[in-house]
Amino acid sequence: MRLFTILLLVLSLTEFVQAAEFDHSHQHFDRVLKQYVKNGLVNYAGLKTHPQELNSYLDQLASVPEDEFARWNENQQMAFLINLYNAATLRLIVDHYPVKSIKDIGGVLNGPWKQKVVHLWGETITLDDLEHGILRKRYAEPRVHFALVCAAHGCPPLRxxxxxxxxxxEQLDDQGRRFIGNKEKNRVDVSAHVVYLSPIFKWYAQDFEKKGSPVLKWITPFFTKEEQAALTNGGEFKIRYTDYDWSLNDSSVGK
Structure with a gap:
């Protein structure tokens, strides 16, 4: 009986140490991003030549058991899953590079988001599974759409x-300001009483409206103070959607 108790204690301590070992600073991915990303664009040619740290990082995430993940707090879980999505997208592009658009990968019925390229909790899932089946389903956080980057110019910028x-x-709020501050994607025409928004706000309107506010009211705080004042005090504004640019967010083009 005493031996059994000691064994249980050892197993518990082992699980605790394993849980404590995960690097929640995500330093490997941080180094990849700092080296290959600038102003939201990615040096895919350079990353394809030196993919070792990205691959090691993805292997590290793949080794985390689901029961360990379940013990983390919500911010730890979300940071893990967002980084996983963006890192897996980078590797998907690198594995098929050169391409002009992520939409060039796969076929009509097996496009890039249907490829089983994400290793998580002992399974291999798709980017769609990760975004729609896990992130959007489990967490009532619409700002996640400012963080997930689909390797296109139309996406929010990759940090x-x-x-x-x-x-x-802080990072999600900053992403919102950066994305909504891009006048090619989102802008306010005060004189015409029109707000031009990225199609992201149409595709995922239900996520932004979950807490009872219309999309425009929800995103108003991310505009400049002048635009906020116009939207708040200037009467009714119509919404129109800008074109979504699916060309690759590639800084190495032409080099």
């Missing part, structure tokens, strides 16, 4: 740093 538990809220 030059990994998402982390401690900075997640």
């Amino acid at each position: 030059e740093e990994a998402y982390t538990e401690k900075k997640l809220n």
